[in-house]
Amino acid sequence: MVIIVCLDEKGGMLFGGRRLSRDKAVTERVRQICKGKRLWMNSYSYKLYGELEGVETLEDEHFLFKAGKGEICLDEAEALKPVEDKIEEIIIFWWNRKYPADMRFDLELEKWERMSSSEFPGMSHERITEETYRRKGALL
Numbered sequence: 001m002v003i004i005v006c007l008d009e010k011g012g013m014l015f016g017g018r019r020l021s022r023d024k025a026v027t028e029r030v031r032q033i034c035k036g037k038r039l040w041m042n043s044y045s046y047k048l049y050g051e052l053e054g055v056e057t058l059e060d061e062h063f064l065f066k067a068g069k070g071e072i073c074l075d076e077a078e079a080l081k082p083v084e085d086k087i088e089e090i091i092i093f094w095w096n097r098k099y100p101a102d103m104r105f106d107l108e109l110e111k112w113e114r115m116s117s118s119e120f121p122g123m124s125h126e127r128i129t130e131e132t133y134r135r136k137g138a139l140l
Contacts, residue, residue: 001067001086004074006093012101019076024123040067041074081106094129
């Protein structure tokens, strides 16, 4: 499965009970990545991402365990360690700021190889960095 996650500079996923992913430019980028594909998420994420044009969105509280090989999961507030072996790729949107996080990304990126990195202006942040990671040693 492919994971999409938004993080601050310290790996924070939520702060003050609020999501990091609420940015129109990120939402559009997620739509582009997922167009014509399945996108799994929980009900919390579905409130914001459930109606992406051209994307088949699936809402399930156990989405990380139900998603299949190559399917995409949007994770805003779930631990990934329990499904780490299923993850083929991670797409991270870095917010390039530090927030007092309620929850942190629980995977060690040292086990992953960065395949790409690009920056774009967000609506709420001057600069957002998008990075794609694959498990070290994985075939392309």
